[in-house]
Amino acid sequence: GAVVSQHPSWVICKSGTSVKIECRSLDFQATTMFWYRQFPKQSLMLMATSNEGSKATYEQGVEKDKFLINHASLTLSTLTVTSAHPEDSSFYICSVVAGAANTQYFGPGTRLTVL
Amino acid sequence: AQSVAQPEDQVNVAEGNPLTVKCTYSVSGNPYLFWYVQYPNRGLQFLLKYITGDNLVKGSYGFEAEFNKSQTSFHLKKPSALVSDSALYFCAVRASNQAGTALIFGKGTTLSVSS
Numbered sequence: 001g002a003v004v005s006q007h008p009s010w011v012i013c014k015s016g017t018s019v020k021i022e023c024r025s026l027d028f029q030a031t032t033m034f035w036y037r038q039f040p041k042q043s044l045m046l047m048a049t050s051n052e053g054s055k056a057t058y059e060q061g062v063e064k065d066k067f068l069i070n071h072a073s074l075t076l077s078t079l080t081v082t083s084a085h086p087e088d089s090s091f092y093i094c095s096v097v098a099g100a101a102n103t104q105y106f107g108p109g110t111r112l113t114v115l
Numbered sequence: 116a117q118s119v120a121q122p123e124d125q126v127n128v129a130e131g132n133p134l135t136v137k138c139t140y141s142v143s144g145n146p147y148l149f150w151y152v153q154y155p156n157r158g159l160q161f162l163l164k165y166i167t168g169d170n171l172v173k174g175s176y177g178f179e180a181e182f183n184k185s186q187t188s189f190h191l192k193k194p195s196a197l198v199s200d201s202a203l204y205f206c207a208v209r210a211s212n213q214a215g216t217a218l219i220f221g222k223g224t225t226l227s228v229s230s
Binding site: 001004006032034041042043044046049091093095097102103104105106107108109111 | 147149151156157158159160161164203205207209214215216217218220221222223225
């Protein structure tokens with residue numbers, strides 16, 4: 001399967017600042033990446049679909065001006081949480097689609113804590 | 116609309132005993148079904164998938180799952196549980212004719228294996 005990395009693995013920031021999370025596909029060129037967020041002991045909530053070279057598609061209820069997604073290359077997508085607030089604290093996970101049946105392979109996640 | 120149900124929040128088994136984690140789905144058309152495992156503060160690891168063919172699918176770490184079309188189920192099984200199997204398990208589905216779309220996840224089931 002595809003190998004996916006995320007950076008940073010965890011970040012703590014002050015309220016009002018912006019945080020950028022990187023998702024890299026290390027061995028696969030990914031035209032599509034997905035961004036999810038996960039609250040403790042809960043399922044994954046799809047935030048947006050990131051398409052290389054075009055605008056991301058956001059799920060209903062996700063503020064596109066707050067969660068900026070850039071998919072500038074086939075191996076990198078970034079999620080920027082702008083003007084972060086404590087309620088944005090969560091576990092953010094990206095995934096790429098590869099292989100048979102478009103299997104999704106996930107990054108290790110980024111734990112964001114906003115103080 | 117597509118959906119996945121994992122009726123059990125938690126499954127407790129003793130080491131060496133067989134385990135089953137239940138999953139039922141609803142999708143228009145033929146389903147692609149997946150199981151993932153998540154360890155604390157980590158991303159999701161792919162275990163196995165059903166696309167077509169044999170209803171019994173074998174995956175990583177000795178896990179297997181059986182696709183049952185009439186019952187719209189895809190239960191995860193293992194003949195002999197290990198303490199190290201303790202984790203959060205997610206079932207996911209997508210319609211086979213919706214390539215490139217994100218998987219729909221169940222809420223997750225926590226598996227606890229006691230020694």
